[in-house]
Amino acid sequence: MNAMSTIIRLIKISRGFLPKNLSAVYHLAIPVGVAIFVTACSPDPTPPSEGSQSPQLKKVSVNGTELHYLEQGQGEPVVFVHGTVGDYRTWDVHLESFSKAYHVVSYSRRYHYPNAWPADAASFSVQVHADDLVSFITKLDLGPVHVIGHSFGAYTALLLTRSHPELVRSLTLAEPPAFPLITSLPEGEALLEQFGKALESVGEAFARGEEKEAVSRFINNVLGPGGFENIPEERQSRMLQNARELEEAVNDDSRFALRSPLTCDSLKNVDKPTLLVGGELSPEMFPMVLDVLEECLSDSQRITVPQASHEMVFESPEFFRGKVLSFLEDQP
Numbered sequence: 130m131n132a133m134s135t136i137i138r139l140i141k142i143s144r145g146f147l148p149k150n151l152s153a154v155y156h157l158a159i160p161v162g163v164a165i166f167v168t169a170c171s172p173d174p175t176p177p178s179e180g181s182q183s184p185q186l187k188k189v190s191v192n193g194t195e196l197h198y199l200e201q202g203q204g205e206p207v208v209f210v211h212g213t214v215g216d217y218r219t220w221d222v223h224l225e226s227f228s229k230a231y232h233v234v235s236y237s238r239r240y241h242y243p244n245a246w247p248a249d250a251a252s253f254s255v256q257v258h259a260d261d262l263v264s265f266i267t268k269l270d271l272g273p274v275h276v277i278g279h280s281f282g283a284y285t286a287l288l289l290t291r292s293h294p295e296l297v298r299s300l301t302l303a304e305p306p307a308f309p310l311i312t313s314l315p316e317g318e319a320l321l322e323q324f325g326k327a328l329e330s331v332g333e334a335f336a337r338g339e340e341k342e343a344v345s346r347f348i349n350n351v352l353g354p355g356g357f358e359n360i361p362e363e364r365q366s367r368m369l370q371n372a373r374e375l376e377e378a379v380n381d382d383s384r385f386a387l388r389s390p391l392t393c394d395s396l397k398n399v400d401k402p403t404l405l406v407g408g409e410l411s412p413e414m415f416p417m418v419l420d421v422l423e424e425c426l427s428d429s430q431r432i433t434v435p436q437a438s439h440e441m442v443f444e445s446p447e448f449f450r451g452k453v454l455s456f457l458e459d460q461p
Contacts, residue, residue, distance in 0.1 A: 184224075186217075186243075191264035194247045198236035198265075202228025205298065206271040207457070209235040210262065212280025214344060214368040214375055216241045219279070222446045227454070231275070236265060238285070240374035242367070253378040255281065259288035263296065272296035275457055279303040279442045280351070290399050299460050300399075301453050302422070303406040303442055304415040309391035310425070311417050320414040324350070332379040340372050347375060352438045353412060364443075393425035404456045405431040406449065408441035415439060430456075 184201040199217055207227055211219035216237040227233045237244050238258050262285055266272045275298045278286035283305035290297045308324070311317030327350040334343035348357035348368070357365065403426050405419050423431055432452050434441035442449050 188244075189265065189268050191268055192239075192261055194239055194261075195244060196236050196239065196261065196265060197243055198234055199224070200232065200234045201225075202230070202232050204231045205457075206274040207231045207233045208262075208266065208271065208274045208276050209233065210276060210278035210282030210286050211235075211238065211241070212278075212282045213347070213378070214371040215279070215282070216243070216367065216371055218242075218367060219442075222443065223450055226450055230454075231457070232271075234269070234271065234274075238262075238282070240371075240377070242370045246373070250377065253374070255284045255288055258285040259292065262286070262289045263293050266296050273298045275299045275301070275460070277301040277303075277453060278305065280439065281306060287396075287399070290401055291396060294398055294401060297401050299457065300401050300403040301406065301456065302403060303449075304408065304411060304439055305418065305422075306415070307391060307418050307422065308414065310393070310421040311414065314417070317414070317417055320417070324414060328379045331375070335372075335376040335379070340376075341369060344368050344372050344375065347379075351412065352440055353410065356438065356440070360440075393421070396422075396425045397427075399425075400427050402456075402460055403429040404453065405429055406441065406452070407431070407433050408437040408439055408444070409433050409435050410438040411441070412439065 184199045186197055186199060188195045188197045197217060201224060209220040209223070211217070217235045220235045224233050224235060239261050240246065240250065240253070258281070262276075266274055266289075273296055276286040276289065278284070278301065280303065283302040284307050286300055287302060287305055287307060290300055308317075308321055312321060327346070331343050331347045331350075334340075334346055344365075345357040348360070349355065360368075403422075405422055405426075407416050407419050419431060423429055434445050434448055437444040437448075
C-alpha cells in the first residue's frame, strides 16, 4: 500500500467516528491529506548548492600561540584581517560572495576570540600582529595573497607588505590607523592628542569595571557619537567578547605606535596594487591618513563609501564588496 492510499484509508476509517454534524470535516480532510502528502514527498525546491556547507573552524600554531580561522572556496587566496574588538566572524557577511571566485581565509588575530589568551601576553603593538600574519600565511602556504584589512587589521596588512612584499598580491586597506604618518601635520598632531585623551577615557572605564561602557567609548570615538548604540546587539556582544584585548591595549604605549618611525620613505617598497577605502562620515583623522598613503604608495587607488563611517565594511556591505571584487578582478 502506498502513502497516498494509506492517507485516504485512514480518513475513511476516521469518518465512522465523526458525529453527523462534523461530517463536513471528511470533505475537507481529503484535500488536506493530499496537501500533506505532496508537501512531504515533493523534492526541496531550493536544495543547497554543492559546497555551500558552513566551513569548519580550524586553528594553526604561529609564534607561540594558536590562531583560529575559517576557509572556503577555491582560486587565488584572499586573507581577511579584522580590526579592534573583532575576530574571524567580522567578515561573515562577505565570505560567501568572495568564496565564489577565491579561496578565502578569515582568521582571529592574537588575543581575539576564540583564541586562548597567551601566558606571555605583553605587547599589543601592530608589529606583533604583522609578524603573526607573516607566519600565518607562510604556515598555511597561502602566499602570495590578496589581503583585505579593516582598521587595525588594515594597519597590520600594511606592515606585513612593508616587511614581506613577496607574500602579497594586492592590498585593500579600509582606514588603517597608521597615525604616525600624520604626526608631522599640525592638524594631525591636534587630532592625535584628542584621540589619546579618548583612549585614556576608555582605560578609566575599564578600571572601574565598566566593560560595556569602555567598549562603547572606544567605538563612539572611531565611528562618531552614537556609533556603538546603532550597532546590532549581536555584533555588540561579539565586541564585548574581545574587550580584554582592548583593555590591555589601551594601557600599552606601543599599541597605536603614535610616535613610531612609520614614514613615506619606509613604505617605498610597498609597490603592490592597493585599494584605499574610506567612509564619507569617518572622523577626520582617518581620511587624513588616507591622504598621506595616497601620496606614499606608488600603485594606489581610492574610493569613498557614501553615507558610511569607519565601519563602512559593514554599514554598506554591498557597496564595499562590489568595489573590492572589481578591484581584485582587475589584478593580473
